[in-house]
Amino acid sequence: MSRTRRTLRWAAAVTAVALTATGCNLVGSGEDDSGNDDASGENVTITVALVPDPPGASEFYRAQFDQFEEENPGITVEVVENPSDQQLGAVELMFQQGDPPDVFRAQADGFDRMYERGWVHSLEEFVTDEFIERFPEGTMNPSTSGLHRGGELYTLPLVSGKWDVRVLVYNEAVLRENGYDGPPETWGEMEEMARTITANGGGQVFGYAPASGKAVAVEMLAQTAAPYSVVQDGIDFRTGQPATASPGMVEAVELHRRMQADGVMVPGWESWDGARAFTEFAAGTMAMYPTAPWHIAEIRKLNPEIEMGIAPLPVPDDGRGAYTPTKQSFQPIWSMSSETEHPEEAWKVMDFLASEDFHRAYYEQFGSFTALESAWADQARENPDQAAILSAAEETMRVVPNPMLLSEGGAEILRARAQRPELKHTDAAVDAIINNKPFLPIAQGLDQQLQAFLDETLAELSGTATSDDITFPDWDPLENYTPEQ
Amino acid sequence: MASTYAAARRPRAAGRWRRHAWSYAFLIPGILLFGGFSLWPLIASWWYAFFDWDGVGAPTDWVGLDNFREVLGSSDFWDAFWHSFLFSFAALVIELPLALVLAILLNNAWLRGRNVYRLALFLPVVTTTAIVGIVFAVLLDPIRGVVNTALSDLGLIDSSINFLGDTTTALPTLIGIDIWKGFGITLIYWLAALQTIPKDIHEAALIDGANSRQSLRYVVLPMLVPLAIVILLLVFQRSLNTFDLVQATTQGGPNYATDVVPTYIYRFAFDPFLQAPRYGFACAAGAVFGLMTLLIALLQGPLLRGRYKAGAL
Structure with missing residues (x-):
């Protein structure tokens, strides 16, 4: 081999190694290209990590942030979108990599995950009286807002607590064709109507479906029969004891089991995702189902002509045992990163996201009841669908004790419970419904496991938590709870 | 010295x-x-896998073999493993021989339009799995699906089959779709293997009086065996790791009837319904699965080679 060829080969090899070692950066300079030239006082880029949900939200947020940028020269908003089921993981990864967003969306338990890691910036230094007054009176009380931790405001809401209501949507035309002039008021009526409609439907129209493959309708209906804590955590907060086997909870599953065994429900629901129920309803495949209110706007979009009725959820035949819970005024949504280098500018973005203009635009685009009621209340009362949702919220929601907000011990116990999802009824209920198994013995088994879990957890948390933290003996699930109780 | x-x-x-x-x-x-x-x-x-770790910060909570014990003691894991194994087993007993038969047919020079057939059979391989999932969900829909309508019109069924929603039919249905989707690549493996056999040997056998069947039985198939072992391992591994199809269609449902090990791992690592991800546990499940896969693969090779040498193949 000639010396020249050998030299060339060595040069090529060394070049290859060098390129690999430098990350093969052939397309960029390697310098920070974030466009953040705050030091020169020209422009600040605020990164907002959000979820493009509901459909159309990507375009909506971009248009809103364009408007914000016009009103706030010098601030550019860069949007990072993640699918809703990957948002938390993606934001965590951004923090891990040292490139966190300035503002991010973290909902419900996801916010607490972020808060516990110290990744959330307190908003107390920015909040003014004018800001607090935007929200309905009393909703920003630190002990019940759902947005405060340790007495400080840490997160801002998007939707109203009334948006947590659950309703029954029904196809008026289908009900009429089957001889019914109104929606069912009890579980028994609902079952009877569903059976009739399916029997008359010729395999094309069915009476009912439990909303998704996780049978979330069981949970919605059970909350009219048993205290919400039984449904959500398997624990009756009146006694602090496991209660999955309570009659209301068991009957909610048995109702679905009977309908499944007799082929009353829409076939295929077992593998439905969250969006399939409103698609099928809009297509006229099913007569009714319990749902969260955001489905209603989606149904209208898919089928504007559908004769849709909205009613409160039916209650057990022997009467209501509980209400849909109002655990706090709001769900956490928007948070500021504790590592942001531009808190002032990030707050401007958050202030915009909590402005009446933004909330009105969001309501007009998606029909959701946003946290600032003044932005939509008048319009909602004139819209029959939304008026029905509001009416259902006022009629069927009650304030309940929320150990997550009331004591650190209660929060610790519930966080530990959330780490054991198998102790909740969901999978067991789906198993009972699909495989036609009696639910009572399954529920009793779950209660035994829950009791063992509580004993173990309380022993581990000895000194920081007791059963009193999750026990509210004076609570009446048929009345509004006040923290003094 | x-x-x-x-x-x-x-x-x-x-x-x-x-x-x-x-x-x-x-x-x-x-x-x-x-x-x-x-x-x-x-x-x-x-x-x-040796830590109780939620993916944030460095793992510090050492739990030794606890995650492995929990994985090995979890009936859900073994159910998922069994489902994964069924995907592979079905691929071996249905897809592999069927693809070989078709490859032998398509390898014949006299077959007109064989490139068109090859392309048609290969198209599912390059089709995005999410699209495949959506298309099959529509085709197999129990109310408006073409398959149920056709079966009903032909008088073969009285009531619709709930292909993806019934715990007894969901897994076989997904296995069928997986075989359909993977068939083309197995066919290409076989075609490549067939084309390594020199034509001279085949022609010599024919000159010596062997008919086509005898030539296939005593010349072609024995010469395919060394490559067949590799193809078998490739198909087995591919099917064992099926994830995207399940995630795009049933997400492991109904009631975990189609849960496979990759969806099981995904659930613990990324499921938003959990309070916090259990990366440590998910890693342990992945490690156990990886080891068992390796073990099966290592056992297959010598076993098949032994049978080959003994003349059973």
């Missing part, structure tokens, strides 16, 4: 090293990339 021999060899070995040193230099980028993107994640996942 030995030291004299070693001393004699040393200069030769050193010379060889010098002569080929540039080749090793060229290997360095590949080795670095393999180490960084394959070997390191593999080793790291094993390490994380």
